[in-house]
Amino acid sequence: MTETIRDAVVVGGGLAGLAAAVAVANAGLETVHLVPKGPPDRRTSALMLPSVDYLKSAGLVPDPAAIGQPLTQIRIVDATSRLIRAPETLFDSAEAGLTAFGWNFPNVKLAEAFEAARVGLPNLTTVETTLDDLELGGDHAVLKLGNGETLAAALVVGADGKKSRVRESAGFRARENGFTQAALVCDLGLERSIGGASVEFHYPNGPFTLVPAGGNRANLVWIDNRDVLKSAQEGGKEKLAALFREKSQRLFGSVELLTPAHMFLLSSLTVDVAGKDGVVLVGEAAHAFPPIGAQGLNLSLRDVADLADALAATDTSKPGFARALSEDYARRRAADLARTGTVVDTLFRSLLADFLPAQALRAGGLWALKLVPPLRKAALGVGMGAR
Ligand SMILES: Cc1cc2nc3c(=O)[nH]c(=O)nc-3n(C[C@H](O)[C@H](O)[C@H](O)COP(=O)(O)OP(=O)(O)OC[C@H]3O[C@@H](n4cnc5c(N)ncnc54)[C@H](O)[C@@H]3O)c2cc1C
Numbered sequence: 001m002t003e004t005i006r007d008a009v010v011v012g013g014g015l016a017g018l019a020a021a022v023a024v025a026n027a028g029l030e031t032v033h034l035v036p037k038g039p040p041d042r043r044t045s046a047l048m049l050p051s052v053d054y055l056k057s058a059g060l061v062p063d064p065a066a067i068g069q070p071l072t073q074i075r076i077v078d079a080t081s082r083l084i085r086a087p088e089t090l091f092d093s094a095e096a097g098l099t100a101f102g103w104n105f106p107n108v109k110l111a112e113a114f115e116a117a118r119v120g121l122p123n124l125t126t127v128e129t130t131l132d133d134l135e136l137g138g139d140h141a142v143l144k145l146g147n148g149e150t151l152a153a154a155l156v157v158g159a160d161g162k163k164s165r166v167r168e169s170a171g172f173r174a175r176e177n178g179f180t181q182a183a184l185v186c187d188l189g190l191e192r193s194i195g196g197a198s199v200e201f202h203y204p205n206g207p208f209t210l211v212p213a214g215g216n217r218a219n220l221v222w223i224d225n226r227d228v229l230k231s232a233q234e235g236g237k238e239k240l241a242a243l244f245r246e247k248s249q250r251l252f253g254s255v256e257l258l259t260p261a262h263m264f265l266l267s268s269l270t271v272d273v274a275g276k277d278g279v280v281l282v283g284e285a286a287h288a289f290p291p292i293g294a295q296g297l298n299l300s301l302r303d304v305a306d307l308a309d310a311l312a313a314t315d316t317s318k319p320g321f322a323r324a325l326s327e328d329y330a331r332r333r334a335a336d337l338a339r340t341g342t343v344v345d346t347l348f349r350s351l352l353a354d355f356l357p358a359q360a361l362r363a364g365g366l367w368a369l370k371l372v373p374p375l376r377k378a379a380l381g382v383g384m385g386a387r
Pocket of ligand 1: 011012013014015016017034035036037038041043044045046047129130131132159160161162163164165183184185221264282283284285291294295296297298299300
């Protein structure tokens with residue numbers, strides 16, 4: 001039985017959902033947020049300056065220095081033994097006239113900060129349950145919840161991740177490609193600090209990246225074939241530490257594991273449109289990539305920023321407002337989603353290519369980036385999500 005029609009329901013309690021719920025409630029809509037219970041997100045996120053600026057202006061992370069570490073350099077080391085190897089390349093934020101490219105945050109700290117931003121929003125209610133089914137009607141959708149209840153809402157925000165029930169039930173067309181690679185993440189203690197540099201060792205099956213986590217700590221994101229990661233993980237803590245020391249070319253001395261290693265399967269996902277029929281998709285419900293060039297959450301925050309802009313441009317008191325809003329949102333997101341997807345996909349494939357011309361192109365590209373200032377500037381702009 002459905003009684004009241006709510007203004008909006010946000011589905012999913014990951015970082016995209018938490019940020020979107022605050023944006024929708026801040027626009028004055030009576031908002032219900034569906035957040036199923038789940039384990040804490042042990043990943044970390046490198047967020048570029050425009051994303052951090054958005055977090056500050058939206059009141060989500062008022063003081064980045066309180067929970068994150070600045071990223072001042074990006075160092076790329078070609079660790080392949082390929083015929084054509086790329087030069088070591090160092091990007092420094094100072095050459096772009098910036099004190100940092102961005103900040104690296106533990107996802108649990110971001111989630112706590114986003115939760116804190118909800119305080120003082122009486123029009124935002126959290127319900128600890130899943131969405132089981134969604135039916136689209138004239139001016140509203142009917143949502144069947146895991147707790148047995150039914151809700152009706154004008155606007156539905158799908159922030160329910162890669163396997164989005166919202167996306168599927170609302171009939172969005174999506175394409176997903178699975179990769180044989182996965183990502184292994186954990187926190188490391190290093191004998192010698194990496195300072196503010198994110199250091200990427202590019203191996204044939206994917207990068208081994210150390211991201212600054214403060215002092216002598218670093219967050220590891222190691223991309224390799226699933227079976228390689230699985231057997232490394234099964235070898236235990238000591239063997240992993242020894243392996244990581246070798247993979248980081250002993251540049252930072254001995255390595256200690258500070259947290260257990262977690263594995264994430266990788267895939268890419270794109271949708272034809274990010275909004276229609278009163279439903280909008282944000283975060284991995286709309287796009288997923290391998291964690292190359294730190295784009296996933298950066299792109300998700302641009303989704304939320306565009307959703308906030310679309311809400312500000314809409315008269316939400318009008319019946320049927322959600323349909324026009326979802327179409328406006330889709331228009332605002334189209335170019336960014338297409339461009340970022342293409343850039344990350346090309347980058348990922350070029351990192352893995354064994355094809356000689358592709359190796360030459362990649363090595364040539366890195367030489368060009370190393371030597372040609374305007375190209376470096378353009379590359380930095382793309383990496384930082386310049387529009
Ligand atoms: C190893 C790794 C490292 C990364 N590093 C970076 C980085 O440095 N920088 C960066 O920008 N990005 C990075 N990313 C990407 C980033 O982590 C993701 O893009 C982002 O966390 C996605 O957030 P999300 O909220 O969309 O999805 P999720 O975190 O997957 O959240 C989805 C939520 O929906 C909920 N849900 C699912 N089904 C239902 C349902 N039926 N009903 C209700 N709720 C449901 C889930 O419980 C969950 O709460 C990385 C990704 C990986 C794998």
